[in-house]
Amino acid sequence: MKRLSASYARSLALLLILIPALMVPLLLLSKPADAQSFLVQVSRDDFTNSGSQHKTEVEPDTYAWGSTIVSAFQVARNSYWGGADVGFATSTDGGKTWTYGYLPGLTVNYQGGSYYAASDASVAYDAKHGVWLIATLPLVDPIGDIAVSRSTDGGLHWGNPIVIDATHQDDKGWIACDNNASSPYYGHCYTEWDAAASTGQIKMSTSTDGGLTWGAALSTANHATGLGGQPLVQPNGTVVVPFNNGGMFSFVSTDGGGSWSTTYTIVGSVPYHGTAGGFRTYLLPSAEIDATGKVYAAWMDCRFRSGCTSNDIVMSTSTDGKTWTSPARIPIDPVTSTVDHFIPGLGVDPATSGATAHLALAYYYFPVSNCGGACQLYLGYVVSKDGGGTWTAGKSLGGPMLLSWLPDSDLGKMVADYISVSFVNGNAYGVFPVAVNKAAVFYNEAMYTTPRPLTSSPSEPVFSSKDDQPIPGVQSDHEPRLFYDDEGRYPIPPEKQGHPGDD
Numbered sequence: 038m039k040r041l042s043a044s045y046a047r048s049l050a051l052l053l054i055l056i057p058a059l060m061v062p063l064l065l066l067s068k069p070a071d072a073q074s075f076l077v078q079v080s081r082d083d084f085t086n087s088g089s090q091h092k093t094e095v096e097p098d099t100y101a102w103g104s105t106i107v108s109a110f111q112v113a114r115n116s117y118w119g120g121a122d123v124g125f126a127t128s129t130d131g132g133k134t135w136t137y138g139y140l141p142g143l144t145v146n147y148q149g150g151s152y153y154a155a156s157d158a159s160v161a162y163d164a165k166h167g168v169w170l171i172a173t174l175p176l177v178d179p180i181g182d183i184a185v186s187r188s189t190d191g192g193l194h195w196g197n198p199i200v201i202d203a204t205h206q207d208d209k210g211w212i213a214c215d216n217n218a219s220s221p222y223y224g225h226c227y228t229e230w231d232a233a234a235s236t237g238q239i240k241m242s243t244s245t246d247g248g249l250t251w252g253a254a255l256s257t258a259n260h261a262t263g264l265g266g267q268p269l270v271q272p273n274g275t276v277v278v279p280f281n282n283g284g285m286f287s288f289v290s291t292d293g294g295g296s297w298s299t300t301y302t303i304v305g306s307v308p309y310h311g312t313a314g315g316f317r318t319y320l321l322p323s324a325e326i327d328a329t330g331k332v333y334a335a336w337m338d339c340r341f342r343s344g345c346t347s348n349d350i351v352m353s354t355s356t357d358g359k360t361w362t363s364p365a366r367i368p369i370d371p372v373t374s375t376v377d378h379f380i381p382g383l384g385v386d387p388a389t390s391g392a393t394a395h396l397a398l399a400y401y402y403f404p405v406s407n408c409g410g411a412c413q414l415y416l417g418y419v420v421s422k423d424g425g426g427t428w429t430a431g432k433s434l435g436g437p438m439l440l441s442w443l444p445d446s447d448l449g450k451m452v453a454d455y456i457s458v459s460f461v462n463g464n465a466y467g468v469f470p471v472a473v474n475k476a477a478v479f480y481n482e483a484m485y486t487t488p489r490p491l492t493s494s495p496s497e498p499v500f501s502s503k504d505d506q507p508i509p510g511v512q513s514d515h516e517p518r519l520f521y522d523d524e525g526r527y528p529i530p531p532e533k534q535g536h537p538g539d540d
Contacts (some may be wrong), residue, residue, distance in 0.1 A: 378417075383396065
């Protein structure tokens, strides 16, 4: 477990203050509030192994419980798949101070692991058993397994991984636990993944003992295929899992993971603008839940933009995981802007609900969508205090980042396929990959957070998209290529796209 030196953190924070202040296009984004005008580094890549692009960290998830926030992410990104290990950054004082380290026993690069690399970290807490869990995708030919690492000391130290599925066919896992003391399935934890290298089917496994042992891998009732499912647990114990298969879909369990329903449609297809500059984005939902069990799912989408010239972030909600509202545009900026928005990370305060639910959305963006070879990447956020009815205008948290400062992947320059925001004691915090000027040999990309929560002032103007209507017949401005994995190796057959099950 490590702490960043104060001088190292201050010097990088200074760069992040100066660069956005000089170069953020003020016509597109409102000026950052003082609390958000700089970022604080919380971790770094200390590995020296061959095969990795060093001083890089990508793709974080976060989860909060009590005053503790845990984030997990790839460290030392390979140019083809995964990273040298999965790292973690933990704050036990509500985001004030952070420590970081790496998961032991996972890869050959750290403390006796056997896998060559690891990817796709997600974080959960099991309140009944007092255990933090990080689910990972340790990599092996042809693709990967599903594993979970446990911490019983508040997310500061982690044990060796427990393998949930060892078929070597898996991708894009996600984990969640039932922390509702009144639920009949309190203490059940659920891990999701898809069998990308074989059937493409989504699988679910359940643990009832704090992640020590896991049940059989189960499919949905209609053997759904897809990618990027995120399990969420309602107060009554119902599990809702939104996922992608060309459109957005969901399925549920009402018996503690004993069985899983057929699939329900959120939207049958998602039109989206192809991001410029060879920059990697993937069509994955970011989903969260409020105190009463209302589920919020957000994704990038161009249905409100004439000609699909750029992406908005849109959101749909459901109270039962079966029936969903029509996608509403999050009004980060006007539909006439040139901004391209992608990689949403949605947070919902679990102590709020309905018309007073507090939401925070982080995202990346290009100020000009058709930036070609001159793209500059920014990190931004917006806030809603009325359940998504209205939102603040977009604010910049970091950037500009040149794409040459980012590590390579099979699908282009990469910061993440997903990011995350979590609420701790009513305050929204995220952990985000941010890059500064690349050195001659190494990159300079790490995980950062804000020194104060993502919030808005009482006098800050808010905006609604209730009058915005989708453009009839809008389609993606490129030929979408959809895969069962997020590296583009296992295509989804055309007959399965937008129709994930066999019913």
